[in-house]
Amino acid sequence: MKSPLLFSGLSEADVRDLLAAGQARLLKRHEMLGHQGHPADAFAMVQIGHLKLVQLSAGGSENLVRFIGPGDCYGAVALVSGARYPLSAIAVEPSQVLTWTREAIGGLTERLPQLKSNILEEVMRRMSGVLFTAQDLATTRVPQRVAHALLRLAESGGCRTPAGVQIVHPVTRQDLAELTGTSLFTVSRLMSHWEAEGLLLTRRGALTLLDPDALERAGAAAGE
Amino acid sequence: MKSPLLFSGLSEADVRDLLAAGQARLLKRHEMLGHQGHPADAFAMVQIGHLKLVQLSAGGSENLVRFIGPGDCYGAVALVSGARYPLSAIAVEPSQVLTWTREAIGGLTERLPQLKSNILEEVMRRMSGVLFTAQDLATTRVPQRVAHALLRLAESGGCRTPAGVQIVHPVTRQDLAELTGTSLFTVSRLMSHWEAEGLLLTRRGALTLLDPDALERAGAAAGE
DNA sequence: CGTCTCTTTGAAACGCGTCAATGGCTGTGG
DNA sequence: CCACAGCCATTGACGCGTTTCAAAGAGACG
Numbered sequence: 001m002k003s004p005l006l007f008s009g010l011s012e013a014d015v016r017d018l019l020a021a022g023q024a025r026l027l028k029r030h031e032m033l034g035h036q037g038h039p040a041d042a043f044a045m046v047q048i049g050h051l052k053l054v055q056l057s058a059g060g061s062e063n064l065v066r067f068i069g070p071g072d073c074y075g076a077v078a079l080v081s082g083a084r085y086p087l088s089a090i091a092v093e094p095s096q097v098l099t100w101t102r103e104a105i106g107g108l109t110e111r112l113p114q115l116k117s118n119i120l121e122e123v124m125r126r127m128s129g130v131l132f133t134a135q136d137l138a139t140t141r142v143p144q145r146v147a148h149a150l151l152r153l154a155e156s157g158g159c160r161t162p163a164g165v166q167i168v169h170p171v172t173r174q175d176l177a178e179l180t181g182t183s184l185f186t187v188s189r190l191m192s193h194w195e196a197e198g199l200l201l202t203r204r205g206a207l208t209l210l211d212p213d214a215l216e217r218a219g220a221a222a223g224e
Numbered sequence: 225m226k227s228p229l230l231f232s233g234l235s236e237a238d239v240r241d242l243l244a245a246g247q248a249r250l251l252k253r254h255e256m257l258g259h260q261g262h263p264a265d266a267f268a269m270v271q272i273g274h275l276k277l278v279q280l281s282a283g284g285s286e287n288l289v290r291f292i293g294p295g296d297c298y299g300a301v302a303l304v305s306g307a308r309y310p311l312s313a314i315a316v317e318p319s320q321v322l323t324w325t326r327e328a329i330g331g332l333t334e335r336l337p338q339l340k341s342n343i344l345e346e347v348m349r350r351m352s353g354v355l356f357t358a359q360d361l362a363t364t365r366v367p368q369r370v371a372h373a374l375l376r377l378a379e380s381g382g383c384r385t386p387a388g389v390q391i392v393h394p395v396t397r398q399d400l401a402e403l404t405g406t407s408l409f410t411v412s413r414l415m416s417h418w419e420a421e422g423l424l425l426t427r428r429g430a431l432t433l434l435d436p437d438a439l440e441r442a443g444a445a446a447g448e
Numbered sequence: 449c450g451t452c453t454c455t456t457t458g459a460a461a462c463g464c465g466t467c468a469a470t471g472g473c474t475g476t477g478g
Numbered sequence: 479c480c481a482c483a484g485c486c487a488t489t490g491a492c493g494c495g496t497t498t499c500a501a502a503g504a505g506a507c508g
Contacts, residue, residue, distance in 0.1 A: 057363055063363060076348075083348060086348075086352040086355055087355065120303060123351070124300075124304050124310075124347075127354070130355060131311070134289075134354055134361060137361035137362055139287060181362030
């Protein structure tokens with residue numbers, strides 16, 4: 001595993017302390033790590049596997065916000081006393097996370113200002129990301145939004161192959177539809193179209209972007 | 225001015241120091257306080273007037289994210305070294321803000337952990353807010369989104385009157401359209417309709433919600 | 449009084465959601 | 479080993495919600 005951004009600037013000794021202070025937890029498929037609306041009493045970092053962060057709507061339906069994988073963290077809001085999780089985290093495959101209680105992570109951030117800075121930085125990065133997707137939802141058409149979602153997935157959880165960038169998250173059309181605020185039918189149509197044009201490849205669940213740049217352009221042109 | 229959330233839990237002496245360390249700045253209509261993409265070298269709190277926070281799209285067009293008024297702050301990202309503003313702030317009317325340089329606010333947050341907590345808490349609150357609007361954009365129809373935007377405006381910048389809640393921000397249909405990701409035509413139609421039903425009142429720029437609850441229901445029903 | 453910004457309303461075109469029907473793939477159990 | 483169920487993907491047809499465009503009204507301000 002490449003070193004998480006969470007650890008940047010920390011000494012090896014500090015990282016060791018940090019890891020030692022956390023408690024590992026195994027998650028089965030569909031098991032929840034944190035519940036939206038419940039008191040944020042723990043902070044966690046994914047070590048193995050992938051989780052999805054979902055938001056419950058007023059109507060009770062769930063919808064996907066984003067995926068997180070190894071090195072990503074969840075529950076930064078636990079640093080605020082009395083806060084509640086704004087999102088739920090659910091394992092999409094058997095996973096392992098390292099968790100810290102609120103007191104533990106609070107104490108660690110006091111002792112390691114660099115850690116606190118790293119977390120704040122990550123929160124700000126997330127803020128920018130959410131602002132961008134909100135703008136995307138507000139101003140662009142469906143094809144471009146789907147293209148952007150694919151590119152974002154490729155960036156956060158992609159691995160380079162000779163043919164292109166392969167997306168490691170197990171992502172369904174329904175997932176993409178929720179990410180982009182559309183229906184799975186429309187996503188299916190778009191992706192069939194793009195696959196016919198040779199921009200991407202979907203083989204039994206594995207999704208590979210063959211030409212990210214062209215995809216960006218295709219989304220913009222179709223949405224025009 | 226009611227005491228800003230930024231000051232909660234601080235002693236009077238600390239608040240005095242904080243105010244003394246900041247530098248007041250007057251803004252004319254349309255003057256920019258911070259530029260999206262520029263290095264975040266200052267943190268600011270609005271004292272008088274209202275600003276709008278806008279986001280520049282890839283195409284170069286501006287679009288509105290939200291309004292801020294007295295007691296609200298801008299530029300929390302300045303606490304992260306090397307960060308850039310994710311949004312621009314523009315005065316919508318002659319305004320006054322109190323600004324701190326990055327070094328100044330950094331020093332103050334070191335000395336006053338409570339201040340740092342307050343800022344972090346505010347950032348988390350904003351995160352929840354943006355996540356909510358993103359979900360709204362993704363899952364609900366236009367009428368409900370517009371209703372929500374109006375209710376949000378009423379909550380953040382509303383003043384109670386015998387008739388209902390009056391919105392203090394100088395807000396145009398175009399503004400509402402940008403907030404909700406629709407066109408000003410659709411907003412105009414919706415509001416004409418709601419005004420005919422007696423849910424709200426628009427008199428030369430002043431916007432008053434006569435029955436917020438009914439508005440929420442109307443948005444849901446029309447969007448069904 | 450004229451210009452500028454904001455608003456209203458109508459009519460037409462279109463994007464996309466919705467529904468229905470079908471087919472492929474995976475895992476499970478007889 | 480095969481049959482079944484369940485999940486996910488595909489594709490077409492239809493209708494509705496919204497955008498788009500055009501044209502005109504209403505204040506506000508110099």
